[in-house]
Amino acid sequence: MIPKPYLLFIGDAQDELAIKTASGIYEWRSEWCKAQYTYDDAKFHLDLPIYNFEEAIAQEIKTMVIGVVNAGGVLSEKWKITIIEAIESGLNIASGMHTRLRDIPEIKTAADKNNVNLFDLRFNEQTFSTGKGTKRSGKRLLTVGTDCSVGKKYTALAIEKAMLASGLDAEFKATGQTGILIAECGIAIDAVVSDFISGAVEWLTPDNDINHWDIIEGQGSLFHPSFAGVSLGLLHGSQADAIILCHEPTRKNMRGVKTLLPTIKDCIDENIRLGKLTNPNIQCVGIALNTSNMQDSEEVLKEEISRLYKVPCFDPLKDDLSDVVAKIKSI
Amino acid sequence: MIPKPYLLFIGDAQDELAIKTASGIYEWRSEWCKAQYTYDDAKFHLDLPIYNFEEAIAQEIKTMVIGVVNAGGVLSEKWKITIIEAIESGLNIASGMHTRLRDIPEIKTAADKNNVNLFDLRFNEQTFSTGKGTKRSGKRLLTVGTDCSVGKKYTALAIEKAMLASGLDAEFKATGQTGILIAECGIAIDAVVSDFISGAVEWLTPDNDINHWDIIEGQGSLFHPSFAGVSLGLLHGSQADAIILCHEPTRKNMRGVKTLLPTIKDCIDENIRLGKLTNPNIQCVGIALNTSNMQDSEEVLKEEISRLYKVPCFDPLKDDLSDVVAKIKSI
Numbered sequence: 001m002i003p004k005p006y007l008l009f010i011g012d013a014q015d016e017l018a019i020k021t022a023s024g025i026y027e028w029r030s031e032w033c034k035a036q037y038t039y040d041d042a043k044f045h046l047d048l049p050i051y052n053f054e055e056a057i058a059q060e061i062k063t064m065v066i067g068v069v070n071a072g073g074v075l076s077e078k079w080k081i082t083i084i085e086a087i088e089s090g091l092n093i094a095s096g097m098h099t100r101l102r103d104i105p106e107i108k109t110a111a112d113k114n115n116v117n118l119f120d121l122r123f124n125e126q127t128f129s130t131g132k133g134t135k136r137s138g139k140r141l142l143t144v145g146t147d148c149s150v151g152k153k154y155t156a157l158a159i160e161k162a163m164l165a166s167g168l169d170a171e172f173k174a175t176g177q178t179g180i181l182i183a184e185c186g187i188a189i190d191a192v193v194s195d196f197i198s199g200a201v202e203w204l205t206p207d208n209d210i211n212h213w214d215i216i217e218g219q220g221s222l223f224h225p226s227f228a229g230v231s232l233g234l235l236h237g238s239q240a241d242a243i244i245l246c247h248e249p250t251r252k253n254m255r256g257v258k259t260l261l262p263t264i265k266d267c268i269d270e271n272i273r274l275g276k277l278t279n280p281n282i283q284c285v286g287i288a289l290n291t292s293n294m295q296d297s298e299e300v301l302k303e304e305i306s307r308l309y310k311v312p313c314f315d316p317l318k319d320d321l322s323d324v325v326a327k328i329k330s331i
Numbered sequence: 332m333i334p335k336p337y338l339l340f341i342g343d344a345q346d347e348l349a350i351k352t353a354s355g356i357y358e359w360r361s362e363w364c365k366a367q368y369t370y371d372d373a374k375f376h377l378d379l380p381i382y383n384f385e386e387a388i389a390q391e392i393k394t395m396v397i398g399v400v401n402a403g404g405v406l407s408e409k410w411k412i413t414i415i416e417a418i419e420s421g422l423n424i425a426s427g428m429h430t431r432l433r434d435i436p437e438i439k440t441a442a443d444k445n446n447v448n449l450f451d452l453r454f455n456e457q458t459f460s461t462g463k464g465t466k467r468s469g470k471r472l473l474t475v476g477t478d479c480s481v482g483k484k485y486t487a488l489a490i491e492k493a494m495l496a497s498g499l500d501a502e503f504k505a506t507g508q509t510g511i512l513i514a515e516c517g518i519a520i521d522a523v524v525s526d527f528i529s530g531a532v533e534w535l536t537p538d539n540d541i542n543h544w545d546i547i548e549g550q551g552s553l554f555h556p557s558f559a560g561v562s563l564g565l566l567h568g569s570q571a572d573a574i575i576l577c578h579e580p581t582r583k584n585m586r587g588v589k590t591l592l593p594t595i596k597d598c599i600d601e602n603i604r605l606g607k608l609t610n611p612n613i614q615c616v617g618i619a620l621n622t623s624n625m626q627d628s629e630e631v632l633k634e635e636i637s638r639l640y641k642v643p644c645f646d647p648l649k650d651d652l653s654d655v656v657a658k659i660k661s662i
Binding site for chain 2: 130131132133134189190191192193194195197198199223225226227228229230231232233234236256257258259274277278
């Protein structure tokens, strides 16, 4: 859909989290990523060459992707000028920002004049029905979390990759901005009107072959006071046959609030209890640990958790996933 | 805000549920309602005189309120012509429809030309933050339900009325279309983008005097596969000190889906368990039964439920509410 390869726009990223869209695309679709574009004051970069627009065009780059968070959701004058320069150089622009590129008159005019496309991926023109809760064919796995930003997207992508590698029929289903840029389709569930959360997920993961698995990117946490409603709608709409609980062992508080993190046990139990409303056979098939902030003892922790909950425990970016894939296959 | 009195537009209502907005306004704000406007083929009416626009103006009616559901969310040509006629007669128009009056060019033009106002109450220009989950001062009661359309709005309004009558400081907080037309303010929570459900409720019921009670209109049910996410966001955002469980004893299936109704016990327990995330002191203070479809034995049922759950059980439209008000006062 989006012409490739990409120039990833990093802007003046001040921390690692700010470029999580760029790093997500680069991690999972590195073959699409040829270079990055940064301002001089950027503090974080990707391991990619830095190009200006002239170099990008010379290297046959087709699209600049906005890979950095715009602070406060506002598109600064500086960004706007850069985006227009990119357009005038002949690059398409792809974005998952809350601000629509095509709603900014100067950007829209420049794109029309230079005959390039604007891809506003957060916005899906699809209208949804309210969720029905009726059983759909095919199977579904949902990644759930003890918090936001604990690895639900990376876990889903790693599971898809491992399942495809073992010859299973699996497809990653994106529900957030970065996931959509990786999958080139999906629904930014945080932009869906609240009445249609579960309905949107039902639309995203429709009836399918009996052995097909949709691997659905989860959002938030049932225990997060800001986003639990979204997480519950996702759980009900996905009618998950299987969940994988994602957790960041060094995290103390839920992101952005003062609420303490739930235990792994409480989080699994709550997802199973509430998930039974639309799938009585829901089960937890694994626990994914994001160990990137751990200094040591990860192996001990994984073994202990695995023994305690009787499911594979793994870091999806480091470990072999054949145990959890075998467990999924057995359902 | 909206100029009064009202002419309630009933259109060609084919059943009682279709006019629930009109009947809600008439039930709770009868002093605002002077007449109704209907088509010849309407099968349901209110107990109000039927006026044409000339009569309405002669009787100093100021606003026509859309009190009937537009089938399929589409504004028919017939309705459009009627609304324009009303405008040309000099009436303001108020609506809680998904379709914005001001987005229909002919209606907008007619309103501008005739110098009348269009009130699109479903749409709130307010932008919200995500929920914070931090404790707010003042107290909050939320009506929750075993299903949609079991009396959550009527219960909240009845509780507000009874509390005000006993000298307590209480205020109904609307979260749906009809509630907003009754309260003349509020947020149509089903139109809020999913990331901001709990944040919108935090905004709707901010810090207040220590003895002030916000009486919040609930939506959906934690057990409804279409809307549970909305219900959970409402529960977390309201930080309810008290809940009243609303139930329709003759209902077998959840509205619009095949899911069975939960038991009263399961529904109270689930709301208490999940509500504790943002208010550890949440408690159930009463059970409201909508007995309008019961032939007899309501008294026996209420007594039994009250004994079983050790809280007052009542029909909010029929019974004296002093027991439940006393219970609320004791918190």
